[in-house]
Every structure is written in structure tokens, then in C-alpha cells.
Amino acid sequence: MFVFVLILLSIAIIVIKWYLARIYASLYWCWDNGNEEKRIFIDTDDVSFPQSFLWGTASASYQCEGPGDRAPTKSNWSEWEPQHIKRGQQCGIAVDHYHRYKEDIELMSTLGCNAYRFSLAWDKIEPIEGQYDQDVLGHYHDVLRELHRQSIVPMITFHHFVHPLWFEERSSFLNSTNSSAFIRFSVDMFKEFQDECHLWCTINEPEVYVSGGYFTGIFPPGRKSQPNEASLVLQNLLQAHVDIYDGIKSIARQPDQHSIGIVKDIFQFDPYHPLNPLDVYISRLLDYAMNGCILDFFRTGSFKWTMPGSTPRTFTNSRAPHTNDFIGLNYYSHFLVRFNPFKPSSFEIVHRQDDSGPSLMTDMAYPLYPEGLYRACVRLKDELPRVPIYITENGIADRCDDRRHLFLRRYLYALSRAINEAGCDVRGYFYWSLTDNFEWAEGYDMKFGLYDVNLQTQERTLRDGAKYFQQVIQKHRAKYQKKIT
Template identity: 80%
Template sequence: MLGLVIVLFIIIVIIICFRWYLSHVHSSLYWCWDNGNEDKRIAIDTNNGPVASNWSEWEPTHIKHGQKCGLAVDHYHRYKEDIQLMHTLGCNAYRFSLAWDKIEPIEGQYDKDILTHYHDVLKELHRQSIIPMITFHHFVHPLWFEQRSAFLDSSNISKFVRFSIDMFQEFQDECHLWCTINEPEVYVSGGYFTGIFPPGHKSQPNEASLIMQHLLQAHVDIYDGIKKIAHQPEQHSIGIVKDIFQFDPWNPVNPLDIYTSHILDYAMNGCILDFFRTGCFKWTMPGTIHRTYTNSRAPYTNDFIGLNYYSHFLVRFNLFKPSFYEILHRQDDSGSALMTDMPYALYPEGLYRACVRIKNQLPCIPIYITENGIADRFDDRRHLFLRRYLYAVSRAINEAGCDVRGYFYWSLTDNFEWAEGYDMKFGLYHVDLQTQERTLRDGSKYFQYVIQKHREKYEKKNL
């Protein structure tokens, strides 16, 4: 009888502990959004021609519906019009990347006309009082670089470093914010895990880990190289852009889901943040090479961290899948399960979590939210996305003390969204590809309102 009582007592304690975990720990990962009825006025503080590249060779065979980029929304030629749209919206900063494939179509030979184009873009931005932020590598590079195994070959690192430092030297008088590499883990995952990015190698974690190491090495070399040659090093801020998609367990009390999500999160997020915190890169995934790389300079090579944030993944262990896990999403299409047109849900809580994570793991390093946006073809969720994600930024600043210096919405206009082609509508402006007309989406009016209120508060504060 006593034994039965003890067993029942233990069961009750376990149940109480689970309920406490679910109500106090797991539930804190989600906020109550009142099904979209929350106050709509939340106050917050806050192509010049064909060029051969890794992506030009990749399309249209590997792009959804066999689509081809072409001129896309023709921002290359219509940059003045688009910069005027930024000014009209109230934007005071613009992040863009330099097209390495256009600038250096032949190794060692820079196209002077393309460089002149970028000088003209920068002049127009300054004329409209818009601060530029330049990115050196955003997934695309010249075909000659790809044909030499790109970042898989360590001898190619110096080629990218040389290009980046040369571009800094070219534009340093016109720009003071610099991003070295955009989302290294996305480049690695798309090209060497899922195979939806060039070169399309699927399930190659050993290649992926080596490329990740080389990208991180390149970042450190670029940072040090720029600081050495800059006329006024203290005026230039340089950082890497880190996309954070949290990998959370599908079942928060299932040890296998918890373990699998932890492994994935460390491989895509933790190992990079640890590298910039400790100088040691460690790649640990079951069944792969255990890779380590140490660079004592790494903790001193970010004047800021660029944070790209969209959503999170729910991970469930599945013995019958080749990878032994699957990515799932809630199915009730409300609250935390409200989906975007991309295969992920609205999850503004995660933007707060990502800011806090960077603050805790890389203290004293400012944050620029370099991408945050929604694919919303019918523009019926964009207003919710903007209100909720900007609210999350406000909480990160005011409650958690995160040093968030800026916010860039992705994107100003619709675009050719990599492997998704033209199917995904991220832009604040819809672009008719036939007429190239730009039309402000209704949901974006809230964005305009927020910028105006923020500007008024900033100006009042600095009177």
C-alpha cells in the first residue's frame, strides 16, 4: 500500500512539473495577439545586361515554374524612382548589395561603368538624405568564382577578401555602414543541404561545415583589412549579417524533439554566435566530421550584428525520415499558426528572442535589424506582421535593453525571390512586371505611419 502511495505521489509531482514547464517556460515563447484585434496604433520606440553568375547558370531549371529573373523590377535602371519612393515613405536608410558578378565579370578586371553606376546610386541616396548600408556578398558571385569551387576551396577566400577591400576603398567616402556576408548559414544550407541554391549539393554536411568555416574566416580578414586601409577607421562600422530562425521542439516535453531541435539550432545559429563570442568555431552534427577552427581575432570583428528575422521552425524527430527529423507548422491558421506565403508562420515573439539572444551572447555589440518582412500576395496579413514584429522590437529595446540601432523592412518592392522566383510578394510596393508601375500596398500604410511617429519622437527628443 505504501509503495502505491509513493508511486502516485511521484506521478503527481511529475504532472505538476510538466504543467509548470508548459505554463511558465514553454508558454512564454508565445504571446497573446487577440486574433488581430489589438490596437492598430501601438506606440513603439524604436540589370544592365546579361552577366554570368552562379545564379544565372542555376535558372531557370532550378527556379519554381522555370521562371527566369531577367530585368526583374528593373531597380538597376529605375533606382532614382525607387529612392524617391523611399523618401516618400519616410525611410532614412537603405541596405543594398554590390553585384560582384557585374563588377568583376572577369577575374581581376573591374567594370568601370558598373562602379560609376553605384557611385550614382550613392549620390542619389545622399541627395535624398538616406543613409546607405552596403553588403559585399548576398548569395551571388561571378561564374568564374563558382567554377573554381567558390568558398569550398580555401584558396578562393583571398579572392573574395580582395574584392571586398577594393570595393570599400572605392566607396569609403560615400558609405560608412558595411555588411561583409549575408546569412552564411542560409547560403550553406541552400547550397549544400537542401540543394535549392547553387551549386545544388544535397545532404553534404561535411562540405557545408567547411564552407561555413571559410566564410567566417573571410569575414575576419575583410574586417581587419578594411580597418587597416580606412582613412578614418572609427567612422566605419562593419558587421556580418546573421539570419536567426529558431529551431524549437514540436513537442516541448519530448526529449527526442528537444535534442534534435538543439542540434539543428546550434549548427545553424549557435556555432556562429559562439565563434564571434569565443573565437572558436565548432561544428557538431551526428554522423558528420567534427570540425573546429580557431581565430582569436573573431570576437573583435563586428562593430554591429546585422539580424535578419522572419520566423521559427518546429522540429519533430522522425525515425522514418532520411534526416531523422521533419519541420512542421501548426495547422489552425490563427495566432502563432497564421502562415505567410512562405512555408513559415508569423512569429514576432521570435524577433524579441533573437534580439535578446544576440544581446546575451554578444554583449555590447549593437544590432541592426537588416531584414524583416512578409510574403503576402493578397496583402491581408502585412498589417498584422508589421504591428506585431515592430511591437516585438519595442519590447526588445524597452524591456530587455537590446541596443537596436535600426530596422530595414524586406523589401521595398517586389523582387525575384531566389528559388521561389516571382511567386513571393515581399514588397511594400507591388510592381507590375509588364508596366513596371509601383503601387503602395494598403498594409504598408502602417509602416509609413510608424516611421513618421518614430521620426517625430526622435526629433522631439533631440530638440
């Protein structure tokens, strides 16, 4: 009997090890511990992208523009800043992109970029409800003209976390009746710029806006642990996207020439230990709340929100599955979730240990995880089939510029695999961001830029770690140019 039990135990151990090996092999690829030149396992230079692929950088108006030619306008973020940003930092003139846009567009061209994603500053355009500032609108016409002069395709975002103070004072998206103001603004901006732009993002990362504003409290309005408010705001944002899409398509002179999509950030929530049912349960719960319920809405038209301690929320909109000509995917990393009954939330976010010690971390509180970009693309392909993808943000906070080169190598390799091996219809990649900028609650501490910016002199300097990005773009575009000629 003892021998029989021992045999069964040995078999169980073998099966468990085999099972875990399969899981980890799918989640973690065999990299070279930071030294890509070895190329023992993966040749990160082995990448290829479609001929018509867009290569660009991304920005948000508040983070890079500064106030422009007017006195600073008031917004949800300008009122939030003084007490809630690290070390009391304030955005100020940022990197003064409002006045230096020609210089910055020239930097894009130098890199080889042929696309640029940016947001319209609703707070500057409509500082008083119902009154559009024609000078600011004229500024954006100038930006678009310069982009076209440099053969750079624009992609415009209507809402990137910031809106006028008058909208915030009316409880912004917590009040469903307010959505009409945002919908009206978005459709009016389309009317204004439809001859100069054909790629449109409605809302940037609705779940991040909700999480920061109504769970962690690090974004305005700073409400903490308010799941019922969070689910209502998310519902109103998703409904607004549908209405904006339909509104634009109904008035566009050439609706088929314009592509409209929402921008979805995907951070995977993976169980720290795949055999721990509590880790698995919590990770799935978080993933559905932050990712799954939104993707389900755009696949089926049905939205279902469930979270312990909150009231379940459901609604349907049969138009939803038909309101994305593309999906904008923002991707950075993933979280490992571990059950912990001693934490107020009953879980904690941890990071993987491997043979080389702690996971290679960014300056943000998450590791390099290029495999996740591949996984996110495949997930979108599977859950929203026939909807093209643009990588609308992907970048690394790297103050010392000692991981950016590695980040770009690995993430672009993962993206190439998603396109060429998994058949994902990815049509462009926008690095976040061209220059350092004001990174929300982190202020100026996080250095995402391909170009370092001296905030005193506003001088831009290309970082060494960014040069691989330039090489890939120029090599890719030269390959197809050679074919044409």
C-alpha cells in the same frame, strides 16, 4: 498505497502542466487572434524607438536590379536559374532597379525612410577576373549620391549569395584559396566607396548560403546532403569575414568612422514537445549547427561543427571576437522540430496549432512569430555583449496583402520590447523589401514588397498593408523633430 500513488501522479501532472505553462508563456505571447483592434491583451501601438534609429528597406542587387546597361553577366545564379526555379521562372530585368533607382529612392523618402541596405553586384562589377567595369562602379556612385541627396544613409553588402561565374567555376568558397579573390574585391570596393558609405556588411547569411547550396540543394551549386562540404564552406566564409574586416580597418583613412559587421539570419529550432527528449536533442543539434557555432566563433574565436554523419570540424581565429562593429540580424520566423524515425533525416518541421486553428502562416513555409524577433535580439545581446544590432532584414511574403499590416504591428512591437524592456542595443530596422523582387528559388511567387510591382509595366503601388510601417516611421521621426524644434 494506491492513494499514495494517485497523489504522486496528481502532483506530477500539476508540475508538468506548470512547467509547460511557463515554457509556452515565454515562447508565445497572448495576441488577439488576428484582430489587433480589440487590444484585449497587447497594445501593438505601444512602441517607441531611439531618437537616432535608422528606418529603411533592404535589397540584393541580383533580385531587383536586372542586367543594367550591359548584356547580362554570368554568375552562379544566372547559370542555375533555367532548371531550378519554380515553373522555370528567370530573373530577367527583375524590377529594373538599376535604371529606376531614383524613383525607388524617392519611394523610400515618401515612406519616411532614412536608410537603405543594398548589395554591390560583384558579377557585374568584375565579370572578368581582375577587371572592374568602371561604368558599373560609376552607377553605384550615382546611387550613393542620390541617397545622400535624399538624406538616406547607405549600408552596403559585399556578398548576398551571388558571385561571378569565374569564381563559381573554381568551386567558389569550397576552395579556401579562392577566398583571397573575394577579400580583394571587398577591400577594393571599400576603397572605391569609403567616402560615401560608413556601414558595411561583409557576407549575408553564411549559414543560409551553406544550407541551400550543400544541404537542401535549392541554391547553387545544388549539392544535397553534403555536411562535410557545408562545414568547410562555412569555415571559409567566416575566415573571409575576419580578413575583410582587418583589411578594411588597415587601409581606412578614418577607421573609427566605419562600422563593419556580418549578417546573421536566426531561425530558432524549438522542440515540438518540450518534454520529448528526442525533440529537444534534435532541435538543439540543428540550432547549434545553424546558429550556435557561428555565434560561438565570434564570441570565443573557436569554431566547432558537429553533425551526425559528418566529420567534426574545428578551427580557431583569435581575431574573430574583435571583427564585428555590429551584427546584422535577419529575422523571419522559427521552426518546430519533431523527431520522426520514418523520415530520412529522422525529424520533421511542423507548425503549432492553437485555439484558432493552424498558426497564422506566411506564404513561405513558416508562421508569423514576432516573439522570435525579441528572442533573437536578446540572444545576440547575451552571447555577443556590447555589439550593437541592426535588423538588416525582416518582412513577410503576403500575396493577398491580408497579413502584412498584422505582421508589421507585431514584429515592431516585439522589437520595441527588445529595446525598451530587455535593453538590446538595436540601432535600425530594414524591412525586406521596398518592392517585390526575384525571391531566389521561389522566383516571383513570393510578394515581400511594401510596393507591389507590375512586372509588365514596372508600375509601383504602395500596398495597404504597408501603410502602418509608414505611419510608425513618420510618427517616430515627428516626435523627435518636435523635441528639437
